[in-house]
Amino acid sequence: xxxxxxxxxxxxxxxxxxxxxxxxxxxxxxxxxxxSTSPEMITRLSRLAPVICDFKVAxxxxxxxxxxxxxxxxxxxxVIVHAFTGADSLKAxxxxxxxxxxxxxxxxxxxxxxxxxxxxxxxxxxxxxxAGAAGVIAPxxxxxxxxxxxxxxxxxxILSPGVGxxxxxASDAVSMGADHVIVGRSIYGAPSPREAAERIVADIRxxxx
Amino acid sequence: xxxxxxxxxxxxxxxxxxxxxxxxxxxxxxxxxxxSTSPEMITRLSRLAPVICDFKVAxxxxxxxxxxxxxxxxxxxxVIVHAFTGADSLKAxxxxxxxxxxxxxxxxxxxxxxxxxxxxxxxxxxxxxxAGAAGVIAPxxxxxxxxxxxxxxxxxxILSPGVGxxxxxASDAVSMGADHVIVGRSIYGAPSPREAAERIVADIRxxxx
Numbered sequence: 001x002x003x004x005x006x007x008x009x010x011x012x013x014x015x016x017x018x019x020x021x022x023x024x025x026x027x028x029x030x031x032x033x034x035x036s037t038s039p040e041m042i043t044r045l046s047r048l049a050p051v052i053c054d055f056k057v058a059x060x061x062x063x064x065x066x067x068x069x070x071x072x073x074x075x076x077x078x079v080i081v082h083a084f085t086g087a088d089s090l091k092a093x094x095x096x097x098x099x100x101x102x103x104x105x106x107x108x109x110x111x112x113x114x115x116x117x118x119x120x121x122x123x124x125x126x127x128x129x130x131a132g133a134a135g136v137i138a139p140x141x142x143x144x145x146x147x148x149x150x151x152x153x154x155x156x157x158i159l160s161p162g163v164g165x166x167x168x169x170a171s172d173a174v175s176m177g178a179d180h181v182i183v184g185r186s187i188y189g190a191p192s193p194r195e196a197a198e199r200i201v202a203d204i205r206x207x208x209x
Numbered sequence: 210x211x212x213x214x215x216x217x218x219x220x221x222x223x224x225x226x227x228x229x230x231x232x233x234x235x236x237x238x239x240x241x242x243x244x245s246t247s248p249e250m251i252t253r254l255s256r257l258a259p260v261i262c263d264f265k266v267a268x269x270x271x272x273x274x275x276x277x278x279x280x281x282x283x284x285x286x287x288v289i290v291h292a293f294t295g296a297d298s299l300k301a302x303x304x305x306x307x308x309x310x311x312x313x314x315x316x317x318x319x320x321x322x323x324x325x326x327x328x329x330x331x332x333x334x335x336x337x338x339x340a341g342a343a344g345v346i347a348p349x350x351x352x353x354x355x356x357x358x359x360x361x362x363x364x365x366x367i368l369s370p371g372v373g374x375x376x377x378x379a380s381d382a383v384s385m386g387a388d389h390v391i392v393g394r395s396i397y398g399a400p401s402p403r404e405a406a407e408r409i410v411a412d413i414r415x416x417x418x
Contacts, residue, residue, distance in 0.1 A: 008275065030272055035279035038247045058267040058291055060319040063239055066217065070244035082267055084293050086321015110269040112295015
């Protein structure tokens with residue numbers, strides 16, 4: 001299970017990470033935390049668990065390359081990129097990763113994700129395979145889509161956001177083929193983040209057996 | 210003219226900004242500079258000229274909102290966002306801007322920009338108008354596209370990257386309807402950034418009359 005650490009307060013973010021780091025496979029952070037603190041947060045959190053920078057990288061090839069290089073230098077183990085900026089941008093990101101995992105967004109779980117990303121999700125999944133990405137992001141809110149993405153990406157990793165507060169079920173997502181569910185508010189917003197994380201880990205174990 | 214300050218070295222970036230700040234309408238920065246230094250760079254550069262954060266924001270509505278809020282708090286005057294994450298994400302970005310300018314990417318100037326962004330460019334331009342954005346980004350490398358985008362966006366601002374090192378001409382872009390050209394390497398990579406900036410300003414003046 002991947003913790004989406006969508007806090008913007010430095011001390012709260014560190015507190016949650018320290019509380020649950022041994023229960024999670026990775027900690028996913030996004031730009032708001034970096035902008036409200038500093039890129040040094042990537043390095044600090046990397047000492048507790050592998051960090052995936054959910055930066056939705058979506059630029060020209062040279063900029064994608066520079067972003068991925070900086071993320072790697074800061075100590076992250078993974079980075080999330082968009083494919084809609086084209087195969088050349090995606091390739092530049094994968095080439096710059098040098099062992100770091102690149103995850104490609106297929107469709108997005110919010111309503112606006114239906115407008116442009118959902119109709120292209122399968123094509124983005126194919127692009128992830130062709131570019132040599134480590135995995136893809138597919139929404140737990142639409143578990144049937146995870147199964148379709150799995151049929152395209154073979155043994156690439158599938159990470160599924162939308163579990164918990166957004167309505168997706170961890171066990172459903174895993175049983176449809178997700179390798180890791182991404183859980184945010186249900187953990188960092190809980191009275192006891194550790195107890196919440198333990199419950200979700202148990203829910204996933206009940207399916208994985 | 211907007212300076213694309215695509216340096217990742219803090220002292221070089223500040224030196225170029227200090228050299229040319231009075232010649233430019235704004236300084237555009239991107240994630241690599243923030244990741245290699247800190248978000249404080251937004252604030253420091255804002256003391257020299259209006260700063261546009263070219264962050265190609267492309268996330269769910271709540272994350273777009275948080276990114277734009279943080280950019281605003283750091284002192285930027287503008288932010289560049291994608292439209293392909295849907296009308297709800299774009300609206301969240303515009304709503305969070307509170308007077309800061311939001312610019313929407315139409316098509317992108319690199320080869321991969323032809324795959325997904327170019328066919329949707331006109332729709333993205335319409336979305337920019339509907340969302341109440343301040344302007345759009347359209348490539349100077351394809352000046353005929355600027356004229357088309359102008360016909361859609363009315364009096365919204367058009368900013369055009371791709372001038373100089375990427376082959377676009379400042380005067381062509383302006384004569385086709387761009388309000389501001391975005392110039393990077395031709396300035397910050399020049400032996401004298403100030404002389405290079407002065408030449409481009411003169412080139413633009415020759416068209417604007």
